[in-house]
Amino acid sequence: MQRNKDSITRITVTVIFSLIALFVVYPLIKVIIESVMPNGSFSLSEYKYIFEKEWLRRTFFNSIRLGVIVATSSTIVGYIAAYSLYKVKLPGRGFFRQIVMLPLISPPFMLTISIILLLGRNGLITKKILGITSYSIYGLHGLVLVQTLCMFPIAYRVLTGVLARISPELENAALNLGSTKSYVFRSITFPLSIPGVASAWLLVFVTSIADFANPMVIAGNYDVLSVQAYLQFTGMYNIPRGSALAIMLLIPALIAFIVEKYWISRKSFITVTGKPTGAKQDMVSKTTKNLLLGFLSSLTFIILLFYLTVIAGSFFKLWGIDYSLTLEHFKYSWDVGFNSIKDTIFLASVATPFTGLLGMIVAYLVVRKNFYGKHILQFSSLLSFAVPGTVVGIGYVLAFNEKPFLLTGTAAIIILCFIFRNMPVGLEAGIASLKQIDPSIEEASTDLGADSAYTFSKITLPLIKPAFFSGLSYSFVRAMTAVSAIIFLVSARWNHLTTLILAQTEIMRLGAASVLSLILIAIVMFVFYLMGKFIGDDEDLSEMMT
Helix, strand or coil: CHHHHHHHHHHHHHHHHHHHHHHHHHHHHHHHHHHHHHCCCCHHHHHHHHCCCHHHHHHHHHHHHHHHHHHHHHHHHHHHHHHHHCCCCCHHHHHHHHCHHCCCHHCCCCCHHHHHHHHHCCCHHHHHHHCCCCCCCHHHHHHHHHHHHHHHHHHHHHHHHHHHHHCCCHHHHHHHCCCCHHHHHHHHHHHHHHHHHHHHHHHHHHHHHHCHHHHHHHHHCCCCCCHHHHHHHHHEEECHHHHHHHHHHHHHHHHHHHHHHHCCCCCCCCCCCCCCCCCCCCCHEEEEEEHHHHHHHHHHHHHHHHHHHHHHHHHHEECCCCEECCHHHHHHHHHHHHHHHHHHHHHHHHHHHHHHHHHHHHHHHHHHHHCCCCHHHHHHHHHHHCHHHHHHHHHHHHCCCCCCCCCCCCCHHHHHHHHHHHHHHHHHHHHHHHHHCCEEEEEEECCCCCCHEEEHHHHHHCHHHHHHHHHHHHHHHHHHHHHCHHHHCCCCCCCCCCCHHHHHHCCCCHHHHHHHHHHHHHHHHHHHHHHHHHHCCCCHHHHHHC
8 A cells, every 4th residue: 555655656746747847947948959059059159149239238237227126116115015014003904905916916017008098198197287298108217117016016925924924022022121113123123024025126126027018018218138039039030049038038037036045035033932912013103104104095096096097098089189988999809809808718717727736736745745856846846937938938939839749829838838837836835834734634644544646635735725726816817917928829829818918009009908908807806706705715815816
């Protein structure tokens, strides 16, 4: 019986290793090979060309500069929001928590559409209200604004967990000893949260430099690597140069990921040694509390303004010129978008359960089983989270465009991309949950004769249900709103709603783009509602996405 159980584990590990090697590692190797073997023999000519040409070299430094600025601004906004909502007793905290998470479930360029409608050349604020016609939102400043609004929730999610783990007993003790509230923040709260701040900064940095959709729409003449790699690969069909640019994008992203995952995340400041007994006190003065409330109110107003602008843009005939009401955008969007909507729902619905289940299986193997190469499996499984979507898309085209793995143009290549690109979040959630569960529960099942598969499905999986559904929620949202990798993989037969929205935005059909964005958000919110009913818990949006 024991030999049979070990066989199940060995078979599972072998299958998982094979899948990770084929759909995560192999595409990356293909991109690397293409970049250093442009003519079938080893050469660094593409990299040399990139660094010799000032306009191409500039894209690398532009991407790094953008990442640093956005990571800093997003982390500051995310920290203030997290501290305000988890350390200060503010009115309306539940409402604020819902609103700050909205950008995570939106198409990545939905806020870009709104900014163009408000601050573009024909913008409601710039032209209609202020009468300014010479101002341009396109460029670094516009890109920083939209990326900060899109990405500060990433920092917020990280920092809420960090701040929640800081024991209020330490802060209360300092207050009882006569320390001021500002001193408690400077000497206790903030120092203990520094690892979380660094982790949030690096995660946003990776997300910013990997972003494709927002720079494609609003960067103007500010060239970045993700867009240039796409243009070289598809527009100019210079596959080696596009691959080389993709590798240049991968290097800083991978370095940031490794630093965050294997250095910063291991730095721990233990503050809870028992069950807290004291009541949680307000950690700020009344003046600071009012300032934080004003900050959150302003942030919420801006987010809601942008979403309401998109709603309004769906009903106005020609934004900036003709504000008469019309439903023609809805009719047009339905005519051109029905197949894309249908395809997107199908692809996301098929990929999501496989993504969640695979993440839990890998988490179970990593935490509960001992086998050769366990750390390699964990690292390679998490690797796709660090790889920019542009690199993944190029890698999948190169890897699966010929026999024996001919998948281009099929639904399978998109579904597989979703599964292996979104799996790491469920994996991390599963690992964290399993470490909190006493293994003796599963050992009892094994002692009674159950094999690993039965124990996992009947004992382990029900115990980690919150982590499983958190992974499902994230996977579904990412599958519905993905752009950077998917834009390489869509075809005449299988399209995606986000690529259609991007196409409509590029040709300035902003009314149609607004309608399609609202449809996408409505689908995501409806699925979240159904998932919450199925779980049977009163899960809110912020809980389901963390």
